Amino acid sequence: MIEQHRSHIYGVVGEFESEHQLLHAVGKVREAGYRRVEAYTPFPVEGLSEALGLKRNQVPLITLIGGLFGGLGGFYFQYWCNVNSYPQNIGGRPLNSWPAFIPVTFELTVLGASLFAVFGMLALNRLPQPYHPLFNVERFCRHATTDRFYLCIEARDKKFHLAECSKLLQGLDAHHVSEVRDD
Amino acid sequence: MSVGEPPINSPEIRRLAPVIEPGHTYGTVTDKISAIVLTRPASLGWFAGFALSFGIVMLLTVALAWLFAKGVGIWGINIPIGWGFAIVNFVWWIGIGHAGTLISAILFLLNQKWRTSINRFAEAMTLFAVACAGVFPLIHTGRPWMAYYMFPYPSTMGIWPQFRSPLIWDVFAVSTYGTVSLLFWFVGLIPDLATLRDRAVTKPKQIIYGMLAMGWRGSARHWHRYQSAYLLLAGLATPLVLSVHTVVSFDFAIAIVPGWHTTIFPPYFVAGAIYSGFAMVLTIAIPLRKAYDLEDFITMRHLENMAMVMLATGLIVAYGYFFEFFLSLYSGNKFDVFLVNQRLHGPYNHFYFALILCNILTPQLLWFQKVRTNVPMLFVMSLVINTGMWLERFVIVVISLTRDFMPSAWGRYSATFWDYATFVGTLGLFTMLLFLFVRVLPAISIAEMRELVAETSEEHK
Numbered sequence: 001m002i003e004q005h006r007s008h009i010y011g012v013v014g015e016f017e018s019e020h021q022l023l024h025a026v027g028k029v030r031e032a033g034y035r036r037v038e039a040y041t042p043f044p045v046e047g048l049s050e051a052l053g054l055k056r057n058q059v060p061l062i063t064l065i066g067g068l069f070g071g072l073g074g075f076y077f078q079y080w081c082n083v084n085s086y087p088q089n090i091g092g093r094p095l096n097s098w099p100a101f102i103p104v105t106f107e108l109t110v111l112g113a114s115l116f117a118v119f120g121m122l123a124l125n126r127l128p129q130p131y132h133p134l135f136n137v138e139r140f141c142r143h144a145t146t147d148r149f150y151l152c153i154e155a156r157d158k159k160f161h162l163a164e165c166s167k168l169l170q171g172l173d174a175h176h177v178s179e180v181r182d183d
Numbered sequence: 184m185s186v187g188e189p190p191i192n193s194p195e196i197r198r199l200a201p202v203i204e205p206g207h208t209y210g211t212v213t214d215k216i217s218a219i220v221l222t223r224p225a226s227l228g229w230f231a232g233f234a235l236s237f238g239i240v241m242l243l244t245v246a247l248a249w250l251f252a253k254g255v256g257i258w259g260i261n262i263p264i265g266w267g268f269a270i271v272n273f274v275w276w277i278g279i280g281h282a283g284t285l286i287s288a289i290l291f292l293l294n295q296k297w298r299t300s301i302n303r304f305a306e307a308m309t310l311f312a313v314a315c316a317g318v319f320p321l322i323h324t325g326r327p328w329m330a331y332y333m334f335p336y337p338s339t340m341g342i343w344p345q346f347r348s349p350l351i352w353d354v355f356a357v358s359t360y361g362t363v364s365l366l367f368w369f370v371g372l373i374p375d376l377a378t379l380r381d382r383a384v385t386k387p388k389q390i391i392y393g394m395l396a397m398g399w400r401g402s403a404r405h406w407h408r409y410q411s412a413y414l415l416l417a418g419l420a421t422p423l424v425l426s427v428h429t430v431v432s433f434d435f436a437i438a439i440v441p442g443w444h445t446t447i448f449p450p451y452f453v454a455g456a457i458y459s460g461f462a463m464v465l466t467i468a469i470p471l472r473k474a475y476d477l478e479d480f481i482t483m484r485h486l487e488n489m490a491m492v493m494l495a496t497g498l499i500v501a502y503g504y505f506f507e508f509f510l511s512l513y514s515g516n517k518f519d520v521f522l523v524n525q526r527l528h529g530p531y532n533h534f535y536f537a538l539i540l541c542n543i544l545t546p547q548l549l550w551f552q553k554v555r556t557n558v559p560m561l562f563v564m565s566l567v568i569n570t571g572m573w574l575e576r577f578v579i580v581v582i583s584l585t586r587d588f589m590p591s592a593w594g595r596y597s598a599t600f601w602d603y604a605t606f607v608g609t610l611g612l613f614t615m616l617l618f619l620f621v622r623v624l625p626a627i628s629i630a631e632m633r634e635l636v637a638e639t640s641e642e643h644k
Contacts, residue, residue, distance in 0.1 A: 002189035019637060027199045039403040042209060043374070043633040059411040063419075081335065081343035090347060100347040103430055107352075107359040110423045114363045114416055118370055121412035125405045135400070144401055145378040147209035149632075 001140065010133035010182040011036075011154040012165040014174030019045045022149035025172040026051040027154060032168060036157035040150040062120035065111050070112020075105040083150070133182040152180065191303045201558070203299045203635055204479040211476065212480075212632040216625050217382050219444050219475050225622060228474065233618045239611020246321065246604040252593045255325050257601045263594035264584045268602040269323035270429040270434075271576040275459070276316035277357065277431055278452075278572060279426055282460020283309025284364060286419035287371070291413075296638070297488055299631045300480040304471065304620070311616040312463070313361045315609040320353070322605070339578055349433040356430035363423055367416050373399050374630040428456040435579065441518040442526075442583035445510065451503030456644035458496035458542075458570035459490050467617065471559055471626065493568065494549040498574075501543045518588055526578065530595065535578050541571025 014148045016022040022039060029037055030053065039048055076112040082088075087095050121126070134140050134152065144150055151174070162179060169177045203212075250257060256321040260267040283305040290298035321327045333354045335344050344351045376396035383389045399405070432452035433600045435443040465486065466573070511519035526535045545567050555561065581596050 008393075019611050021595055040401045041403065041406065042213075042378075042401055042636065043630045044406040044410050045403075045637075052403055054404060054407050057408045057411055059408050060415060063412075063415045067419075077335070078346045082346065086341065086343050090345075093347070099348060103349075103352040103426070103433070104346055104355045106426060107355040107430075110419050110426075111359045111362060114419050117412045117415045117419070118366045121370075121408045122397070124408050125402075127399065127405075130393065130395075130398050132398060132400055141381050145374065145381045145399075146213045 008181055008183045009155045009162060010180040011152045011156075012115075012162060012169060012178050013134065013137055013150050013152040013178055014169030015139060015143065015176045016149040016151065016174055018170070019048075019149055021173055022151060023047060023051055024170070025125065025151050028172055029151065029168065033159055034153050034157050034165075036154040036160070038152050038154065038169070040144050040152065041151075042145055044149060045149070058124060059117060059121050062124075066116020066120070067109050069116070071105055071109035074108030075101055075114070077137040078104060089152030117135070133180050136181055137178050139176055139178070201482060202299065202484055202640070203632065203639060204482065205639075207479065207632075207636055209633045209636055212636055213629055215477075216627050216629050216632065217379060218378060219621065220623060220625055221383055221388070223475075226474070228515055229618065229622070233615065234568060236611045236615035236618060240615050242604055243608025243612055246601050246608055249601065250605070251323060251327070255323070257599065259421075259596055259598045259602055261594060261596070263587070263592050264581060264596040266323075266580050266584060267596060268598050268606055269319040271573065271580050273316050273319035273323075274431055274452075274576045274608050275573045276312045276319070276461045276609065276613075277360075278428060278456035279463045279569075280309040280312035280316065280360070280364070280460065281428060281453070281456035282464050283307070284367070284420050284424040285457055285460065285503075286362075286464070287367060288417040288424065291417045292421060296635060297485055300477075300627045301464060301468060301485055301489075302631075303371065303624075303628045304467060304617075304626045306371065307574075307617070307620045307624075307626075308463060308467060309364050309460075310361070310368060311613050311620075313357065313364065315613050317357065318605075318609055318612075319359070342550070348428065349437045352430045353434055356427045360423060360427045363420055367420055370413060370416065371631075372624065373397065373409075374401065375625045375628060377401070377598040378624070378629050388496070425453055426450045440583050440587050441516075441522040442493075442511075442579065443505060447503055447506055447510070451500060451507070453498045454499035454503065455572055455575060458493060458500055459569055461493045461496065462565040462568035462572070465489050465493075465561055466569065469562045469565075469622065475621070475626070477627065480632065483556055485562055486558065487552075490549050490561055490564075493564075494546060497542065497546040497549075497568070500547060502542065504539075520582065522586060525571065526582055527580060529586060531578065531582050531585070534574055535582070538571055538574040538578055541567050541574060545571075551625050 002132075014025065016025060019041065022041065022045065026037065026039055026048065030051070037052065039045075039052060041048065042110075075098075078094055079098075082097075083095045089095075132149075134144075140150060151169065153160065153169070165178070166177050258267055258269070260269075271543050283302075286298050286305045291302075319329050324330055333344060333351065344354075373396060376392050377399035380389060380396045383392055429449040429452065432448035436445060436448040438444060439639040457557040468481055468486070468489075508523055511523045512522075526532065545564065548560075549564070554564070583595050585596055587593075
């Protein structure tokens with residue numbers, strides 16, 4: 001029963017007026033030793049990733065793989081069509097007349113890289129995800145994508161304690177502090 | 184910027200002209216832009232414009248239905264001139280699309296802040312222009328229901344497309360361009376769709392925007408990856424946009440027809456594409472900012488910068504015309520020399536002179552700041568340039584095909600009613616899609632405007 005009670009709480013969220021207050025709060029919360037911390041902002045805030053200690057992400061690598069896949073696959077496909085599957089002498093050119101294959105290879109490189117970049121980014125972000133516990137917080141829904149900045153300390157954090165975290169956020173000039181329920 | 188202020192003419196002050204009028208906060212930019220979609224009722228003007236463009240789309244459907252019933256014989260094309268309006272219009276529309284990607288990708292990489300309030304609708308313009316362009320090669324095939332032959336698919340006939348042909352390169356270039364532009368546009372829209380979801384008051388809007396936003400909640404980890412993906416897409420779209428019109432120019436340059444077989448085509452096609460694209464962005468931006476009171480966001484600075492880009496690309500195009508001319512004469516090739524002669528004195532020379540007037544002479548007025556800051560004048564100028572770019576493609580396609588090597592193969596071309604109906608029809612399609620777009624999606628990127636507010640408030644401190 002105790003376990004179940006705890007699982008209904010997703011975390012504590014504090015609302016901030018400006019990105020500067022948020023950045024300040026993120027620094028303080030991480031100083032206090034919390035690690036399962038997430039910020040929510042209506043636009044990408046400069047310096048926030050560093051403040052949260054986010055590492056380099058995987059999107060560039062996925063994009064590179066997509067580009068290589070598109071480019072090499074595209075070239076090989078044209079090679080295979082012209083040399084193996086349907087060899088034809090066209091104007092005496094060699095079957096593997098590679099310079100003529102470059103435009104399609106280039107386009108498929110860009111196509112592969114772009115598709116991997118977008119779908120890779122969405123997959124890493126676990127989107128689409130229609131439900132999230134934070135959507136239970138009414139003020140979050142009204143302001144998070146408009147004009148306010150939010151900081152959430154999640155219950156998954158080892159140090160998490162509802163009352164202490166609320167007090168910490170209130171001490172950092174958070175306008176509203178609410179618990180986030182997941183039920 | 185109000186017209187009465189005296190400092191408007193001093194260059195020092197002008198350089199500091201705002202890309203967003205002061206006094207805006209995160210809340211006000213969000214309210215103002217999202218209200219167009221969510222709360223503002225459609226005006227009478229919107230309905231009138233939509234009805235007119237919808238009527239023109241009906242003309243397009245009639246033209247297409249008649250075409251499918253009778254075949255391409257209803258057009259003015261004939262044997263020496265197999266490429267008539269269909270290819271002229273295709274190249275024109277694809278060119279117009281280029282400005283959207285240029286604004287969203289290249290200006291993004293160059294960190295040009297003024298792009299922010301124009302990139303969204305410029306990208307939408309790109310998509311709609313590519314859609315209109317795509318119509319033409321499809322219907323020009325004569326049997327559009329067999330258009331899938333152009334894509335490599337494992338057929339029972341065991342054959343593959345001819346990958347050495349520029350026409351197949353075109354299929355790949357244009358379809359990649361359409362796909363990447365759509366991805367770029369959609370990725371940019373995700374945060375704004377979330378804003379609309381959260382601000383919508385009616386259930387259907389909440390559900391539709393909610394599904395499209397995919398549960399975006401502005402998490403810092405999401406933004407972190409989002410920004411990487413957006414930057415990479417911009418980096419990928421930049422060479423792509425340059426490649427697309429290059430490949431389109433290969434359709435001509437790889438052929439041996441006089442006036443087509445020249446190495447200057449790729450760069451001058453790309454410059455021409457950007458030139459006509461910026462003209463079209465101005466054609467749309469000027470009525471849009473007026474109709475929806477967006478003068479705070481699309482300021483004089485934007486209009487003036489776009490005018491300067493038009494002037495610069497227009498000069499590149501003029502340089503292209505000059506060298507096309509010069510190299511034909513300098514080569515001493517009698518067919519090339521003859522073609523130049525035909526442009527100046529042939530049966531279509533009035534098209535050529537109109538082209539020089541629209542594309543080279545008139546835009547020289549943009550050297551004057553008075554013209555660049557005169558909104559009605561800019562609007563007229565943008566229409567003139569769009570006409571000029573259409574004439575350029577007509578001159579390239581028709582004059583070369585009617586006067587190639589053998590006098591016995593010469594011919595004449597004149598468009599029929601159905602040629603014009605199809606062309607005007609795609610103009611209606613383009614306008615109708617734009618009318619729908621401004622009503623259902625934010626025409627200016629809200630998230631990026633908030634970023635701009637943050638940056639400009641930083642500067643004022």
